[in-house]
Amino acid sequence: MSTNYEKGFNNLPDLKNHPAGDYMGGDWPTKFNIIFDDFTSFDTASNGWRVGTQGGSTVALVPTSQFDSRTANGVLRLTTSSSATSSAGSCLVNWAGGSGANRATMPFTGTEPFFWQIRYKYPSTATDCLLGFSVGNESLATGSSYGGFQFMPPSMQFQCNPNNGSPGASFLHMKNAIVGAFGHLDGKEELCTLDRYNVLTFYYDPKRKFMVYQVNDKRFDAAGTERTHLDGQDFMLDTAGTIPFGDNMMLSIGLLGATSQFIDIDYVMCGYARPEEQF
């Protein structure tokens, strides 16, 4: 049973502290700044993304057939070239905000909540198919191609490939170091599981000063400590070296690998809470 407030509610300070404190419509629109795309449509003239393709690779909505219920509800399919491999056959989408160029608009201040999330699915036929996902102040794109991990200091990069290890491998790359790898200890690789949607979530909590990554409903923990059970893996061991505080971030999604590989993106999100002096 849900909770209903007949007189309404909001998420603002009260009227003594905020001029709109008596707004009762729910979330005040400016408190959080969020880019969220459910990919129920994909019109690059209006949706804020810029697309890069190489060697005939494609980025397009599916289903392409009304009978393909597996890809219903708005899915963006990235497909590598049918003739070229690696970056020469790669494709990517990158946030541009309608400007035609890469645009970083999400500040990772370290003093406010910051979060991102992506839901994607490898097909059962995927072999060498490397998905790259980046939240950084630069694009993963080199021109209009994707070349895999790049040494961009202010970024969080996630990369996985079901063909890159046994049975697969995925890594986290923050600033100038690989800071995490998922799934090696128990022999299961959640993020490379084929033919199943996976959700990767990142959240930074400014009060507890920790970051957590979660795959589907499982938090990925460092071994042993109580805190890892509470909060997930603590990546704060080397703040200066691994956490991109103080930069404005943008979303990038790239795909490369063998020919005619594809991956389906259900949705992607990135957001932060505005400091109280800004809403």
Place this chain on the structure above:
Amino acid sequence: MASNEGNVIFGRVSAVGEVNNKIKGNAGVSFPNGISNFVKKDHPLSKIGILDKSKYIVWHDDFNNYVTSHWEKTVVEAGSGDHSVGVINGAGGLLEIATDNANNDRVLLQYKGNASQAVGSFIMDPKKKTYMAMRFKCDNWQTCALHVGLMRRKTDFNGLLSQGGTIQGLGIDPLFTGSEAAMFAFMGTGSGLPLNCVFNTALSGFIPTAGDITNDEFIEMIFVYDPNRNVGRSIPSPKNIDTFLGNVSAALPAGQINTNQTYLHKPVYFKDSARGWTGCSASVGGSDLPFTPGTDTVNPATWPDGVNLMPTMMIRNSTAAISKLTVDYLTIVQER
């Protein structure tokens, strides 16, 4: 209920099963079964926990994305012909509107959706509560005329006070007071002094002096219209003299003369990084209802009666140099 110890999750175990119900450190409240605000609690949609989207008309743009076809643009560029409008890198999603580089060059944007021309999305209803919030900056407050807010459709424009139309929101026009920059909050119609709030010492309001606003410093403003705000409403005394809205203390910022803003029907609040929310003075009719209680008659000289208004952003330079208006967000919320 909410706890100051942590994030309370109602009705379900947390993602980490052994830590049921409370995760330390976060002060938020989670409603995993959903939350709603339907006036009637037995409304069928309240059971699934979604908000009543029909309760308020909400227009909001965070400017992470600028869609050319959603805005009607009118440009005067006598200079080198290189005005620009677009999202730039920067925290929060920023729309930069830059004029060309000749004196009096201008850029006017009015929301149209995908229509062929700008269309009025809002009509000010004197019986309904309305909020308008904005965060923006200007690269030279002293030399630009600008407007952020609501306005009727215009494709020929000069200074703000030459618009001959209804303007609601923030306006600055240095031509109005000669060499002295002034900031106005228009809440009326006409071209004379349709001002409910004036940020200018000559008109006994609050002027943002050089120490208050610097070029390229973001400020926030919220305009509130509430026909019920002075009817039986009492706001407790503030606990922070300088920043609380209901403040009537002598310690108000210099230039602010107003009484308790919370009792006004049409208060305007200004905020910068150092000051916090500050109620702005009402020099003309800020506490007056635009209609006589018990009637539906409004004074069209001070109220945009039946005028279609649309989200609008405008900048005009007054020197032979590029001027820039950068908007973080514009939000307009009207009670249905």
